[in-house]
Amino acid sequence: MKKHAMDARQAYLDRVEPHSITLLHAGEAPHKSLDQYYHFSVNRNFFYLTGLDAPKLILMLVKGEKKHQTYLFLERNTDFIIKWEGARLEKEEAHQQSGIELKDMRYLDEFEALFNQMMNYARSPFGTVPKTLYLDLYHVNANTKPKALSTFQTVVAHYPELTQKNANEALAYLRMFKSPEELDRLKEAIAITQAGLDQVLSTLRSRDNEHQIEAEFNYGITLAGAQGNAFDTIAASGANATVLHYHHNNQPLPKDGLLLLDLGASKENYAADISRTYPISGVFTDRQKAIYEAVLDVNKRTIERVKPGVTWAELNAFAKEALAQHAVALKLIDKEEDILEVYYHSIGHFLGLDVHDVGLYHLPLQAGMVLTIEPGLYVSKEGIGIRIEDDVLVTETGVENLSRNLIKDVADIEKALQ
Numbered sequence: 332m333k334k335h336a337m338d339a340r341q342a343y344l345d346r347v348e349p350h351s352i353t354l355l356h357a358g359e360a361p362h363k364s365l366d367q368y369y370h371f372s373v374n375r376n377f378f379y380l381t382g383l384d385a386p387k388l389i390l391m392l393v394k395g396e397k398k399h400q401t402y403l404f405l406e407r408n409t410d411f412i413i414k415w416e417g418a419r420l421e422k423e424e425a426h427q428q429s430g431i432e433l434k435d436m437r438y439l440d441e442f443e444a445l446f447n448q449m450m451n452y453a454r455s456p457f458g459t460v461p462k463t464l465y466l467d468l469y470h471v472n473a474n475t476k477p478k479a480l481s482t483f484q485t486v487v488a489h490y491p492e493l494t495q496k497n498a499n500e501a502l503a504y505l506r507m508f509k510s511p512e513e514l515d516r517l518k519e520a521i522a523i524t525q526a527g528l529d530q531v532l533s534t535l536r537s538r539d540n541e542h543q544i545e546a547e548f549n550y551g552i553t554l555a556g557a558q559g560n561a562f563d564t565i566a567a568s569g570a571n572a573t574v575l576h577y578h579h580n581n582q583p584l585p586k587d588g589l590l591l592l593d594l595g596a597s598k599e600n601y602a603a604d605i606s607r608t609y610p611i612s613g614v615f616t617d618r619q620k621a622i623y624e625a626v627l628d629v630n631k632r633t634i635e636r637v638k639p640g641v642t643w644a645e646l647n648a649f650a651k652e653a654l655a656q657h658a659v660a661l662k663l664i665d666k667e668e669d670i671l672e673v674y675y676h677s678i679g680h681f682l683g684l685d686v687h688d689v690g691l692y693h694l695p696l697q698a699g700m701v702l703t704i705e706p707g708l709y710v711s712k713e714g715i716g717i718r719i720e721d722d723v724l725v726t727e728t729g730v731e732n733l734s735r736n737l738i739k740d741v742a743d744i745e746k747a748l749q
């Protein structure tokens with residue numbers, strides 16, 4: 332990710348104000364219980380700008396009038412850490428991965444001294460001191476203060492003259508446009524997800540519970556080299572599939588029902604997000620097939636409409652209208668205005684380092700963006716929930732379906748289930 336990270340830092344610095352200082356923290360594994368911790372998952376903005384996947388690191392980007400500087404703060408290795416937890420990232424290694432100069436690497440215990448120097452009129456290497464402090468001010472909800480305010484509470488408290496701004500504004504814009512290195516990882520995540528779905532297809536008919544399906548998927552992606560799941564797998568059979576975020580995955584599979592899978596592998600922090608719907612018996616009933624073909628038709632026609640200049644609003648309106656026409660023809664609803672009874676989410680979202688990735692949904696699509704297209708129909712009274720989701724790249728001339736190798740036509744699915 333070295334070239335990506337170097338380009339991303341330059342692009343970020345081009346978008347923020349001069350006389351500013353940006354601080355991003357890699358994060359830490361949250362505490363679980365007693366001496367146990369949850370897995371560490373790196374702050375995605377930090378990773379985007381560094382390509383480094385290790386806890387506790389701090390990235391400091393200082394932008395003056397004409398020049399700018401990047402600093403990275405690392406943990407010191409001690410004998411205890413090396414013996415008990417394994418060596419922390421060394422400066423040379425961090426330099427190789429991020430492209431940050433060795434001379435600009437510091438240890439975490441040197442952070443406050445360097446920050447103080449930046450803010451000191453007489454000693455600042457930039458001649459002027461920063462006026463703006465950019466932090467990752469993501470709000471989990473309205474009642475919690477952004478984590479960065481406590482992570483960096485010392486400098487926030489000691490320098491009230493710094494105006495706080497949200498680094499996410501620039502990063503949400505930049506992260507919409509995937510670099511070649513990012514696209515490689517997204518494609519790998521999708522290929523691994525395909526391996527997981529192949530494992531599911533080859534075992535589905537011998538399984539009788541949703542949890543076994545989740546296990547088969549995890550087995551397939553782990554064998555294929557996944558970092559893990561990009562998000563909690565949804566393995567929903569029958570009417571469970573009409574609950575959008577169903578996650579119990581513990582119910583017996585209805586023999587003649589459908590199985591809706593919404594899942595994705597993660598590769599170097601990049602997420603795949605795929606939905607497929609399979610007949611548990613190996614063959615769709617006529618009714619299931621009719622509804623499935625309707626969703627597939629809207630999936631394919633919406634993907635065809637993706638190109639530069641098209642807006643999310645247009646894609647949403649198109650898919651809703653197309654699903655409504657099908658739903659009336661299938662007698663799922665009486666009139667098109669009732670479509671929300673059987674389709675109650677939007678057509679897709681940006682995809683990248685986060686599964687529901689950052690991005691600006693009011694902007695028309697542009698080349699380099701990666702998004703999901705995921706129409707569905709949910710008919711609880713018939714115990715049928717169907718969603719078909721692909722991951723697509725907006726190109727200069729139109730669209731490339733990155734998940735085109737993951738089968739979704741009725742004949743292909745029934746053949747794979749024989």
Ligand SMILES: [Mn+2]
Pocket residue numbers: 604680703705720
């Ligand atoms: Mn999705």
